[in-house]
Amino acid sequence: MIRIEHLKKQYASVTPLNDVSVEINDGDVISVIGPSGTGKSTLLRCINLLEKPTSGKIWVDDVEVTAPDCDMNEVRKRVGMVFQNFNLFGHKTVIENITLAPMDLLGISKQEAYDEGMRLLRMVGLGEKALSYPDELSGGQKQRIAIARTLAMDPEVILLDEPTSALDPTMVGEVQAVIRELAKTGKTMMIVTHEMNLARAISNRVFYMDEGGIYEEGTPEEIFDHPKREKTRRFVHKLKVLELNIDSHDYDFLGMARLIEVWCGKNQITPKLTNRIRLVFEEATQLLIPYSRTPLVKSVCEYSEESGVAKWTFEYSGERTDLTKSDDNLSVSVLKGLAENLTYECVEDENLPNRINIEIR
Numbered sequence: 001m002i003r004i005e006h007l008k009k010q011y012a013s014v015t016p017l018n019d020v021s022v023e024i025n026d027g028d029v030i031s032v033i034g035p036s037g038t039g040k041s042t043l044l045r046c047i048n049l050l051e052k053p054t055s056g057k058i059w060v061d062d063v064e065v066t067a068p069d070c071d072m073n074e075v076r077k078r079v080g081m082v083f084q085n086f087n088l089f090g091h092k093t094v095i096e097n098i099t100l101a102p103m104d105l106l107g108i109s110k111q112e113a114y115d116e117g118m119r120l121l122r123m124v125g126l127g128e129k130a131l132s133y134p135d136e137l138s139g140g141q142k143q144r145i146a147i148a149r150t151l152a153m154d155p156e157v158i159l160l161d162e163p164t165s166a167l168d169p170t171m172v173g174e175v176q177a178v179i180r181e182l183a184k185t186g187k188t189m190m191i192v193t194h195e196m197n198l199a200r201a202i203s204n205r206v207f208y209m210d211e212g213g214i215y216e217e218g219t220p221e222e223i224f225d226h227p228k229r230e231k232t233r234r235f236v237h238k239l240k241v242l243e244l245n246i247d248s249h250d251y252d253f254l255g256m257a258r259l260i261e262v263w264c265g266k267n268q269i270t271p272k273l274t275n276r277i278r279l280v281f282e283e284a285t286q287l288l289i290p291y292s293r294t295p296l297v298k299s300v301c302e303y304s305e306e307s308g309v310a311k312w313t314f315e316y317s318g319e320r321t322d323l324t325k326s327d328d329n330l331s332v333s334v335l336k337g338l339a340e341n342l343t344y345e346c347v348e349d350e351n352l353p354n355r356i357n358i359e360i361r
């Protein structure tokens with residue numbers, strides 16, 4: 001239905017999409033998730049040609065929409081888009097907003113467009129608002145109208161870019177209800193959303209975007225419950241992450257302690273846990289640095305607000321050796337005292353084959 005091959009979109013200072021290739025099948029409902037700035041909107045906007053791709057090809061059915069001679073209007077008929085900010089015409093009534101494009105672009109009669117428009121308005125629960133103006137409606141109502149307007153063109157695919165994120169929380173539910181119903185109809189949909197419950201409920205596929213493309217894709221269960229890759233896992237578990245790399249024996253010890261304090265402050269970590277996070281770093285580096293060869297030690301602290309647990313991992317160079325076994329070492333006993341859980345593992349990494357995990361709370 002939609003085929004994307006080596007799509008690249010480059011702006012002057014960033015390249016949100018580096019090399020995206022994917023196929024979207026008829027009836028797929030795809031949720032697109034990922035941190036801000038990872039190209040989620042850009043991907044949708046490239047599919048319906050609101051943005052011109054830098055390179056790569058996109059087909060909608062058998063029409064290559066990236067071909068130079070492609071008729072933009074033809075594409076827009078097939079691919080409908082719902083925006084965060086509704087984009088309704090303020091000087092037109094609700095029913096006019098809905099019937100305009102079908103009459104202009106599909107050439108259907110006024111009566112027919114009206115009948116269909118009213119059917120769609122009733123479907124989104126707003127039959128009685130046909131003659132109102134957008135300004136007279138709440139945000140949730142406006143977005144439901146915007147969805148009805150998109151459906152009026154009977155597109156083959158509907159792209160929704162954060163359709164509920166501009167709404168007052170009390171209105172999210174009514175718009176989500178419409179989206180849930182829509183997803184059940186078998187319409188092909190792609191929705192950028194931060195609402196994980198919605199994504200889980202409606203989609204058969206989830207794209208997690210990062211590092212210039214679709215970093216991981218899977219079913220909602222795979223992505224939300226068993227993510228395979230590091231960044232996906234951090235995102236779906238809403239982990240706060242601090243990375244500190246030590247590249248030299250003369251690293252800035254005080255500067256790093258300060259970075260830890262600032263990071264903990266920013267994430268509202270309790271003073272008690274902050275203290276432990278810093279202590280673990282200090283003791284672990286004291287244990288590992290003398291042993292390691294360059295590139296020495298890579299450390300990451302992940303904090304979960306949900307569970308209140310912070311997890312340090314330290315990867316270090318040198319021979320495969322479990323340094324936490326050195327029981328006569330003072331740092332090891334301090335670390336054991338602080339940790340809820342302390343484990344060592346060997347990893348498949350030539351430079352940093354050793355890894356220690358330390359959980360604290």
Ligand SMILES: Nc1ncnc2c1ncn2[C@@H]1O[C@H](COP(=O)(O)OP(=O)(O)OP(=O)(O)O)[C@@H](O)[C@H]1O
Pocket residue numbers: 011012014016034035036037038039040041042043
């Ligand atoms: N017209 C533009 N000109 C220059 N840079 C742009 C333009 N549009 C987007 N970008 C940049 O491209 C990157 C990706 O933007 P995009 O809007 O696709 O991200 P997103 O994943 O939708 O983020 P968010 O979750 O915040 O909506 C960002 O760094 C953004 O600043």
Ligand SMILES: [Mg+2]
Pocket residue numbers: 040041042161192
């Ligand atoms: Mg966006």
